[in-house]
Amino acid sequence: MSGGFVGKILRVNLSEKSCISEPFKEDLARKFLGGSGYATKILLDELKPGVDPLSPENKLILATGILTGTLCEGSSGWHAVTKSPLTGMWTGTRSGGFFSSELKYAGYDMVILDGRAEEPVYLWIQDGAAEIRDAKNVWGEKIPDADAIIKKEVGESGARIVIIGPSGEKMVRFAAIINDLGRAAGRCGAGAVMGSKNLKAVAVRGSGDVKIADPEAFGKLILEMEKAVMNNPMQPLYSTQGTPAYTTALNQLGALPTKHGKTTYYEKAEDLSSEVLHEKMLIKRRACQACSYGCKLLTENKYGRFKTPPMSGPEYETIDMFGPFALNNNLEAIQRANYICNVYGIDTISAGYMVAFAMECFERGWITEKDTDGIKLSWGDPDVIVKMTEKIAKRDGFGSILAEGAVRAAEKIGAGAPEIALHVKGLEMPGHDARACKDMALAYGTCNRGCCHMRYFWPGGPSMFKQDYGLLPYGLPKPDKLDRFAETEDTATVVKILQDAGNVHEALGVCEFVCATPTEEYGVTIKRLAGVLSALTGWKIDDFELVKIGERIFNLERLFNIREGAKRKDDLLPKRFSEPILDGPSKGKKVENYEKMLDWYYELRGWSKDGVPTKEKLKELDIHEQLNM
Numbered sequence: 065m066s067g068g069f070v071g072k073i074l075r076v077n078l079s080e081k082s083c084i085s086e087p088f089k090e091d092l093a094r095k096f097l098g099g100s101g102y103a104t105k106i107l108l109d110e111l112k113p114g115v116d117p118l119s120p121e122n123k124l125i126l127a128t129g130i131l132t133g134t135l136c137e138g139s140s141g142w143h144a145v146t147k148s149p150l151t152g153m154w155t156g157t158r159s160g161g162f163f164s165s166e167l168k169y170a171g172y173d174m175v176i177l178d179g180r181a182e183e184p185v186y187l188w189i190q191d192g193a194a195e196i197r198d199a200k201n202v203w204g205e206k207i208p209d210a211d212a213i214i215k216k217e218v219g220e221s222g223a224r225i226v227i228i229g230p231s232g233e234k235m236v237r238f239a240a241i242i243n244d245l246g247r248a249a250g251r252c253g254a255g256a257v258m259g260s261k262n263l264k265a266v267a268v269r270g271s272g273d274v275k276i277a278d279p280e281a282f283g284k285l286i287l288e289m290e291k292a293v294m295n296n297p298m299q300p301l302y303s304t305q306g307t308p309a310y311t312t313a314l315n316q317l318g319a320l321p322t323k324h325g326k327t328t329y330y331e332k333a334e335d336l337s338s339e340v341l342h343e344k345m346l347i348k349r350r351a352c353q354a355c356s357y358g359c360k361l362l363t364e365n366k367y368g369r370f371k372t373p374p375m376s377g378p379e380y381e382t383i384d385m386f387g388p389f390a391l392n393n394n395l396e397a398i399q400r401a402n403y404i405c406n407v408y409g410i411d412t413i414s415a416g417y418m419v420a421f422a423m424e425c426f427e428r429g430w431i432t433e434k435d436t437d438g439i440k441l442s443w444g445d446p447d448v449i450v451k452m453t454e455k456i457a458k459r460d461g462f463g464s465i466l467a468e469g470a471v472r473a474a475e476k477i478g479a480g481a482p483e484i485a486l487h488v489k490g491l492e493m494p495g496h497d498a499r500a501c502k503d504m505a506l507a508y509g510t511c512n513r514g515c516c517h518m519r520y521f522w523p524g525g526p527s528m529f530k531q532d533y534g535l536l537p538y539g540l541p542k543p544d545k546l547d548r549f550a551e552t553e554d555t556a557t558v559v560k561i562l563q564d565a566g567n568v569h570e571a572l573g574v575c576e577f578v579c580a581t582p583t584e585e586y587g588v589t590i591k592r593l594a595g596v597l598s599a600l601t602g603w604k605i606d607d608f609e610l611v612k613i614g615e616r617i618f619n620l621e622r623l624f625n626i627r628e629g630a631k632r633k634d635d636l637l638p639k640r641f642s643e644p645i646l647d648g649p650s651k652g653k654k655v656e657n658y659e660k661m662l663d664w665y666y667e668l669r670g671w672s673k674d675g676v677p678t679k680e681k682l683k684e685l686d687i688h689e690q691l692n693m
Contacts, residue, residue: 065090066601067277068130069098074172074194076187078261079120079179083187083194088173093130094603095686097571097610100156101617103127103145103174107154108620108690113627117149117253118235118260120180126167126226126266127174129573133165133274135286136596137293137588140164140352141573142243144254147628148513150237150414150469151490154624155252155513159226160352160575161244163268166224170270181262184233188218189268199264204230206407207242214267225267229409232259234459236467238414238492242406246360246376247352250411252491252513253469277602285596289588293356293578296586302359302577306349307380308338315388317528318650319500321493322388323443324420325486325640328497329648330388336395341383345399347374357577363399370400370450378402378412384495385416390423390449397446401453408457417492418466418473419452421485430479437461486638488515489630498641500650501528501548506559506661509635512621520566520618522580524548526558531582534589535565538611549650551657556664565590567614572597616685619669619677623690632675635662 065071065088075084088098096102103125115121124146131139142164148155167175171192184203185196197217202210207229215223225243232239232255239255240248249255276282293299301309314320315333322330334340345365351358365372378386378399386398405412425431426441433440437455439462441448455463465473471490474481486493491514498505507523508515517523525531527548532540540561541554568590569579581587594607625634641655666673670681682688 066603067275068134068600069093070168070171070173070272072172073174073176074189075176075178076194076196077178078181078185078196078263081196083196085192095613096617096620097130097568097613098173099127099129099571099573100143100145100158101567101571101613101620103143104154104156104617104620104624106176107145107147108624108627111147115147117147117152117257120178120261122147122257122260124177124254124257124261125174126177128164128168129571130597131600132573133168134276134600135354136574137289137354137356138352138575138578139354139573141575142167143570144241144249146254146257148252149235149256149260150253151514153489153513153628153630154621155254156519156570156621157241157249157251157254158570159241159243159247159249161224161247162353163224163226163243164573165353166268166270168270168274169272170268171272175266177261177263180260184262184264186214186263186265186267189266190218190220191270191272202264203233206230207409208245208407210264211245214265218267218269220269223267223269225265227265227409228255228258229407231408231410231457232256235259236410236456236459237469237472238411240405240409240411242409246406248411251413251516255409276600278599282596282599285592285599289592289596290356292586292592293588296581298580298582298587299357302357303349305338305342306359306361308341308361308378308383310380311383312337314496316649317500318645318648319497319524319528320388321384321495321497323391324389324424324484325493325497327646327648328500328650332393333388335393336383336387336398341395344395350376352575355575355578359577365396365399368396370396370446372400372403375403375406377406381495382412382416385413386419386449386453389416389495390420391444392446392449393444394446397450400450404450404453404457410457413494414469414492415453415456417486418456418470419449421470421473422452422466424484425477425481428480430477430481435462483639486515486640488637489513489634491515493638496524497645497650498637499645499653499655502551502555502655502661503527503548503558505637505641505655505658506555506665507562509637509658509662510559510563510665512618512625518576520570521562521576523559523562525580531580532584533562533565533579534581534584534587534591535561536584538565538590538608549653551655551661553664555661556668559665560668563618564614565611567617568593568610571614571617612685616687619681619685620687620690622677626676632662632673635675
């Protein structure tokens with residue numbers, strides 16, 4: 065194998081209780097950049113169309129990035145790739161921390177999980193050896209407790225574990241997979257897939273390393289990259305404030321989703337600022353492996369009814385969804401809700417969304433206290449927010465309906481609920497309003513895993529914050545010429561390029577934050593990644609080829625969705641985004657010409673009017689073998 069790879073895949077069949085090593089195919093890794101790209105190829109080739117995501121036939125693939133386990137900045141990422149129980153479509157959900165590199169050190173680039181165990185189990189991997197172990201004693205345990213028990217059982221306090229909590233066991237459709245007690249592969253319900261397989265955890269420990277084809281060139285390029293990252297003007301923001309800094313920044317721009325998306329400005333946003341969070345709760349900052357930013361927060365609330373032990377977060381998305389989105393300015397309640405999500409194992413974005421969605425349904429009279437277990441779902445009530453989050457996590461009473469996600473819950477509630485459910489492809493919206501940035505609107509509609517702000521590059525960077533991410537050489541329009549409220553062909557161009565280039569760092573396992581550079585002078589650009597990747601693997605690969613591979617992966621994800629029945633209708637936005645924002649700096653703005661933007665986007669992509677990649681496009685991308693899928 066070339067440098068960067070261990071050269072092995074671990075295939076685990078839980079039904080047959082088998083663990084088999086097989087070769088990691090370098091030709092496919094070269095074509096799809098390994099990681100989530102390679103995993104998507106496996107999923108498309110091996111999974112039959114129409115498979116129930118919660119059946120034994122679904123596959124869950126845990127994939128490391130090529131750069132993972134090296135000193136490349138921000139390269140801690142791993143992906144869970146599967147068919148989503150929330151959307152019924154493709155999903156790749158990413159997390160950082162230390163699990164990915166440990167899996168490589170333990171001898172594997174990827175783990176493919178098939179079947180369903182008869183009883184609860186966990187997988188233990190150590191230096192090339194793998195065994196399926198009984199997990200009945202940790203089934204039902206919250207994540208911190210189960211993590212500690214498993215480490216004691218395997219006799220390795222330094223083991224790295226990906227794990228589900230009670231929410232994954234009960235198959236909450238947006239259950240997360242948690243690693244390092246606070247990093248989350250959160251969106252789209254990969255944790256529910258793991259729970260459906262009766263798999264509590266995958267624990268790994270290794271003493272290996274990562275081979276480098278040209279150590280001298282690699283070391284030189286890494287030092288240059290580190291210097292660029294540390295000089296990035298964004299570095300101090302992430303290193304001192306973390307993502308909570310976006311709470312007040314987006315509010316000032318009129319882009320902070322508030323009251324279930326009725327508006328985009330919250331007059332009490334300052335109560336939830338990063339400064340207040342740090343003053344009240346911060347213990348220290350933490351970093352993922354090989355990261356100079358250290359944007360993760362360790363917080364604690366020692367007092368009051370929302371007393372919470374030391375925990376990771378909350379991140380910006382969590383603050384908005386449990387805060388302004390539900391008209392709540394109680395930071396302690398937000399932190400408590402975040403804690404519940406962490407220990408039970410659910411996505412904070414979808415969980416917070418569902419609470420606010422239920423509040424609007426309650427306000428409109430579509431549900432009453434008779435439906436909600438006697439709870440009055442009043443806007444901004446911190447006790448209700450915490451209580452409903454826990455009921456969702458436990459699938460308790462009305463919480464079990466909300467645990468099904470927006471589409472299924474809305475159908476169950478009836479009346480006008482389906483019309484106000486804010487989702488694309490079944491994935492609930494996150495903390496960014498599509499009306500305040502039309503690039504965000506088109507990205508929401510066309511993202512392969514649904515209404516997502518973080519798969520690929522963050523769409524708000526170029527037009528809202530005038531950042532070019534180093535992508536001008538590949539056709540990105542100059543940010544100073546972009547209007548975030550405009551709906552033009554430039555919108556389609558921006559979104560396509562961000563998706564193609566963003567799939568590069570996703571597949572390689574590199575965090576978007578170190579790649580989100582104001583200009584190509586700073587950070588982990590595509591050009592720098594091409595140099596580092598060439599030195600690591602021995603391949604001769606340039607930045608333009610990387611972007612083309614990113615486009616190939618994006619189309620492969622799209623093909624999976626099309627095979628599952630996706631069409632143009634699945635790229636459309638919720639009705640609310642076509643209604644004007646009620647107040648604040650973006651008052652009156654709405655999405656007006658979305659269908660036209662979609663036409664421009666499809667044309668740029670080389671897709672049909674219904675959003676299907678043409679034969680010519682697939683041949684151009686060298687994935688024409690998928691024509692007969």
